[in-house]
Amino acid sequence: MALWNIWMESKLRQKWHDCAFYNDYFRLKKCFKSRGFVVGLGGLLPGHLWIDNVEIVVTTKCNLRCPACANLMQYYDNPYHLERDIVIASMHKLNECFDWCNEYKIIGGEPFLNPDLKYFLEEIPREKCDEATVFTNAMVIPDDIELLEVMRRKKIKIVISNYSCAYGMQQRLIDLLKKENISFYVIKSDTWTNRGPLEKHNASRADLRQQFIRCASPYKSVLNGVMYYCPRSAHGYDLGVIGRREREYVDLLKNTRAQNRRHIRRLMWRHEPVSACEYCLRGTDEAVAIPRGRIEL
Numbered sequence: 001m002a003l004w005n006i007w008m009e010s011k012l013r014q015k016w017h018d019c020a021f022y023n024d025y026f027r028l029k030k031c032f033k034s035r036g037f038v039v040g041l042g043g044l045l046p047g048h049l050w051i052d053n054v055e056i057v058v059t060t061k062c063n064l065r066c067p068a069c070a071n072l073m074q075y076y077d078n079p080y081h082l083e084r085d086i087v088i089a090s091m092h093k094l095n096e097c098f099d100w101c102n103e104y105k106i107i108g109g110e111p112f113l114n115p116d117l118k119y120f121l122e123e124i125p126r127e128k129c130d131e132a133t134v135f136t137n138a139m140v141i142p143d144d145i146e147l148l149e150v151m152r153r154k155k156i157k158i159v160i161s162n163y164s165c166a167y168g169m170q171q172r173l174i175d176l177l178k179k180e181n182i183s184f185y186v187i188k189s190d191t192w193t194n195r196g197p198l199e200k201h202n203a204s205r206a207d208l209r210q211q212f213i214r215c216a217s218p219y220k221s222v223l224n225g226v227m228y229y230c231p232r233s234a235h236g237y238d239l240g241v242i243g244r245r246e247r248e249y250v251d252l253l254k255n256t257r258a259q260n261r262r263h264i265r266r267l268m269w270r271h272e273p274v275s276a277c278e279y280c281l282r283g284t285d286e287a288v289a290i291p292r293g294r295i296e297l
């Protein structure tokens with residue numbers, strides 16, 4: 001116990017937490033935990049690919065547009081549904097190059113606003129995904145029988161954001177999901193981490209590096225046929241505010257399967273900040289907890 005206390009208070013521990021390999025260590029643990037050591041190791045070899053978390057953006061339309069939305073929906077003057085063909089082609093290109101992933105997420109905006117959602121869910125390679133999820137603010141109650149059927153059949157888990165402004169509708173959605181035997185989960189936390197407005201915060205290169213390591217964002221975001229390091233990077237670029245340098249994204253639609261494998265792996269195990277970190281507070285001391293959902297700040 002005494003040794004544990006010394007370790008917890010030591011500078012060495014702080015150094016380990018601030019080191020880029022600390023995130024690699026947790027990612028490796030995730031990989032081995034999901035499929036065991038032997039298969040896990042296989043997923044890391046050249047010619048194979050394991051992905052931890054990936055999200056497919058299907059719309060930037062949202063019926064809440066929360067002022068502190070981490071995915072920047074509040075900045076879209078002309079929100080849009082992603083083109084069905086582009087989303088499906090991106091999913092095909094992604095699906096052909098990975099062996100398995102921990103979570104395959106469908107996200108918006110509000111995904112239930114997109115009438116093509118059922119077609120996207122059909123494309124999820126369920127056998128290769130530990131979890132397949134759709135994130136919703138619970139402000140839309142799906143009534144398309146085919147959509148309900150595909151959610152049930154493919155064991156898609158509906159993750160409900162649990163915003164206080166949506167409590168009334170949320171219960172209606174939960175009742176429907178129970179009745180339809182569709183699995184769901186209500187997020188328990190009542191806070192978000194504030195990532196700040198879409199503005200450059202002029203940090204030094206060393207501070208950005210530290211921020212990137214502490215951020216440890218697990219979600220790679222696929223938007224308009226391109227995979228980005230995180231949602232901030234994807235939507236910041238889509239909004240025309242944040243640039244993107246080579247190696248900060250993977251052009252899924254242009255690349256071959258082998259190229260996609262190589263480039264996704266490089267993106268996933270990256271140790272250097274991306275351009276979007278200059279426009280984000282996650283991983284800094286300013287990234288404090290704020291109320292979730294549509295609450296004016």
Ligand code: SF4
Pocket residue numbers: 211212215216217229230231232233273274276277278279280281282283
């Ligand atoms: S922009 Fe940088 S700090 Fe913000 S979530 Fe993405 S990787 Fe993390």
